[in-house]
Amino acid sequence: MAQSSATKVAWKLQDMVAHSSNVSSLVLGKSSSRLLATGGEDCRVNIWAVNKPNCIMSLTGHNTPVECVQFSSSEEQVVAGSQSGSLRVWDLEAAKILRTLTGHKANICSLDFHPFGEYLASGSMDTNIKLWDVRRKGCVFRYKGHTQAVRFLAFSPDGKWLASASDDSTIKLWDLTAGKMITEFTSHTSSVSIVQFHPNEYLLASGSADRTIKLWDLEKFEMIGSSVGETGVVRCVLFSPDGSCLYSGSEDTLRVYGWEPDRCFDAVHVAWGKVADLAICNNQMIGVSYSQMNVSLHVVDLSRVKKSGSVIQGLIQDDKPLAVPTPKGTTLRRNYERTNTSCNRQKMKQNPDADRRSPEGERRSPSSEEERDEKESSAEITNPDDYREIFQPRNAISRTPPKTNEPFPAPLEDDTILLKPSPAAEILTPMPDRLKAPTASSTPVLRVEPTVVVAVPRPPNSVVTASLAPPSGHVVPTSKLKPNSAVIPSTRNEPVGLNAGDFLPPAQSGKTSVASDEEALVQIRKGHDTMCVMLTSRHKNLDMVRIVWARNNIKATLDSAVSMNDLSIVVDVLNIINLKPSLWKLDTCSSILPQIEELLQSKYESYVQTGCTSLRLILKRFWPLISDTLTAPPSVGVDITREERHQKCKACYKQLKNLSNVVKLRAEQVGRHGSTFKELQLLMAPLDY
Template identity: 65%
Template sequence: MAASGATKTSWKLQEIVAHTSNVSCLVLGRNSSQLMATGGEDCRVNLWSVNKPNCIMSLTGHTTPVESIRFSAAEELVVAGSQSGSLRVWDLEAAKIFRTLMGHKANICSLDFHPYGEYLASGSMDTNVKLWDIRRKGCVFRYKGHTQAVRCLRFSPDGKWLASAGDDNSVKLWDLSGGKMMAEFMEHTGPVNIIEFHPNEYLLASGSCDRTVRFWDLEKFQMVSCVEGETSAVRSIAFNPDGCCLFSGAQDSLRVYGWEPECCFDVVPVSWGKVADLAIRNNQLIAASFNQMNVSSFVVDLSHIKKSRSIIQGQIPGDEVLPQPVPKGTTIRRNYERPMTTCSKPERVKQNVESERRSPEDGRRSPSSEEDKDDKESTAEIQAPEDYKEIFQPKNAISRTPPRNSEPFPAPPEDAIPDPSVVQEAVKPIPTADLKIPVPSKNKVCMRNNPRKVSLSSTLKSIVIPPPQIPPSSIGGFPKTKRFFLINISNISFIGCVMKSNSQADINDDSAMSQIRKGHETMCVVLSSRHKNLDTVRAVWTCGDVKTSLDSAVGMNDLSILVDMLNIVNLKPSLWKLDLCTTILPQIEKLLQSKYESYVQTGCTSLKLILQRFLPLICDTLTAPPSVGVDITREERHQKCKLCYQQLKNLSNVVKDKAGTVGRHGSAFRELQLLMVGLD
């Protein structure tokens, strides 16, 4: 990052508390790059203006957590899919529910609006892709071909094709007018999280958990190139508007790729964590990420990013220079022919697609009473009227697209960069009338100018904070005689322990430090023991193999050690063997029933890998006819498979019980339940 505000490459716009529970999805409006919608485990959809802390509109109606969300091309509609498989479409200009669509049997994982017609595509954990006519509340077609959850859907810029990607490592291309699958790309070795069409050419990009970005030629239906520079799973990609390069939002960095030949033009460090969506406006890349209840937005100035094919980051002068980029306006592939009007309705499906039953009267489907009830219970509450009026103007006869502010987001000056630890919350500020901070006299030392001359005891004495009105349920296990607060005075943060007593007792530095350190000794003992156990496991791994080290971790009877080990093994599925399954499956049951969220997540990931890699082998081995003669190797494999089968049957009851839970892990358990169908 540059040293001055004038040459700043990237900066953080803001961080807000977006929901009352964990955020599960978000999307940026690609038309304006100024609208953002978030979905949470509180079953709400909240609408935001980028760079403003107040929620513009809160949309309700879903009864289960929102899993996927998407704006229409003109940003006048937003659709959200939930864990129950229902879809709700809201009209943002009218501030009301527009449609409720029912039909999926599991979580909605992906959504996309048709760029011209009144159609909507949805992908689910039930492996189906559905095309909806949102004017008539009807499902037009059901595309079947994926074998696992469909994670991303995208319509082509001309509206003739639909691309889908999923956890089965595949990318599929569907012809909407012909109702059939045109191509299937299976080169990825991990689940495919994101796909994007080139804005002009017949080219498709896909990002996967295998840490690669692949480019596909849509004329020859073959892979053009593969970029392998990512350090983590690829979750967000976006083409530059002129199509000269592709941006990939990696963990704490932005990468700029070319594909012919494949190369990385630039890498920009940005501390955005796991970025969830990207949008481009006025030569600025807008990014958003979420963590628990917080949502952060960032800006990258693309005028300072290398996007040329003739300059590669880190190239040494004198090296061979790559050919100059293809001039604008000339491409090596066909360009999309965008229609002037809305697309015609797709024809009846012929293969790989199942059409839904339609009632007579021009295919119009009568809405069910359940859907009518859902519409009545869905609301759109405007929470910031001024921001709403600024963005959404009344509809006019020419265009439904609301006017947008085309000003770029300015970079903050260096002395005005906000503390990243401070999170803005869209609620009324706490009144500060009771906060008494005496102003130091001229003879006293100013803490801000000379902090070393101010003792901790004098600082604690100078602050009088009345106990806030905290409900007993939120206090937890803290002693009733103490309250802990985070106090920020003159941009200097410290933790104060305010003793509840009738008289103001003198506190010296030693007693203040002893209060702050209270409880640290216990934590240090726990961490020291854990570090010692991890050193033991590492020594066993170095001398033996993965199986031996995992056996030692299990023998320690410490789930934290096992979780640390599994987090490493899960990153490389090739380390998994059938021997490991017999050792780990009993431990996975403990992890799934743990009260710690990270333990449950690790257990779900490990069980998913085992089911994907070994369930077919286990079922085939147990159902195979007995061999003639003595085959010791086969008998050993049969015994291991039989043991694994029994352990998986026990786990299936746990998964079934937790599949109905609400929250982030409810989705994971429902996915595991689908994978365990083969046990029956």
């Protein structure tokens, strides 16, 4: 029986392809709960309006993958930290780069804006926390104390404290005006992934990979509660706006907790996977997650979730409900005193925990490198209508994105929704003219079952997605569609889809001809026979390699693969022997190094990855032998074995010298494997001596 929207507790709101490569980070704007920022391995930051299919802005400037993103409290600015340790701040209303900040020596893992917007905190894998003055482009303090990566940062609501969570299983609380650590909490037994301040009271919540949530009294600096019942890693925690309960997001589950005493009010199954962030708007919980290039948003109706009363069924002992006591925090715990001014930089005192000995703590002019970076950064508006509506409302006094009073509606089980070509295909990768969606006036509306989309298979190293529409009036049955396809809901009554004629060459008259199903399928299948021939040939070649492999001769196997003049076969063999480094011999190195040079320059990502792995193994296992052999003094007498080894080492050295030039060039380029090639460059540094 169909379930109406009135009885739904949780549902999927939208799916979208957010980047041209894997998504690496995201964040929801907590002020409006209507903005989403995503960071990707394509080095971009994309800004989205929740429940709208098209990207609003695409921010560029980083040269390495974006590891962390965060909105300011007013959602006027967004900051992104990269794999190289640099930060960039963009002004969203002005659509331009605002600041470039450098100083960290490793990946940025966490970011947070000060509640009053003039300061910014960053945590890194270099274990340091830096407090930046966004106006002056300078680092105010460096907080040292963690021994592993700083995974999460949060300012207190009054802007006086900073809480940091780390992989070292600790939480540290820092006093910003005094510039020192106040206390350290050490009860977690695994990496702490998130911390959140209570919106009003002196209370802090933390979530960890040890599958517990803990609450800390910030007056007595002691733990007052710890959760039970979490079945997975705690990924998100969020206090309700009134502070009456705490929401916890783990894989496919939302839980609601109370404290003093500890109790779980409710647990809701939500198919959001590994949820990455939560926000609340209009009594609805928005949960967002990402996988590869895709981002998914889910909604939970909080009016149908238990937020008080006894513990949920299953945690009640002896089937007796637990009476709800009056929360102690509402009467005994102090509230934050909010002011309208930010923490004053002049009031911050010097102390051993806050390192100001370096010139980065002083006001300074930007370096020529930073000025060049800012000139190369941009904020491209990809959807002018949504941009003007959100960031430049005509009647708005401030530029803060306004909250809407309309909740996100739940789709009906028996209703139909419309399919729209993936927005990322239009924004991130221009589609060929023959794949562009036709105009509304010429395209029939496609009606399908809910949560269904069809994706065109994409070739390697490309991002082209679209919706294939059957003839007008046809409904696509769910059973004939891929279950793992992306879901991209769009506004109802909007013409979408592609005609069969879009896949055919234009007619001589210049107009697109509309073809039948049979003609369209013939056109689509043109490359099918060629692909079958290629795969059949590859299968035969692999059978031949397997026969040689059975003789336990690795060098002969590699020589056989190389002789076939097919890099895909070489890659298949290398992927196997890379798993067991003991199979490598000096003979195999001299045979395969020329092939590795081709792999490193390949346009296919998997080939480059395999080549890097093989070269790393060779350098680590054989460079000491090659170096010692070539620098050893000549031996007395005739030593045939030593002479053969010397010749092999000499050949390998020559090939490695050629490879070092390729590695240097690739290390200077922007791309996903940039850091890998930099590591290889360090390993090959002794070749230059």
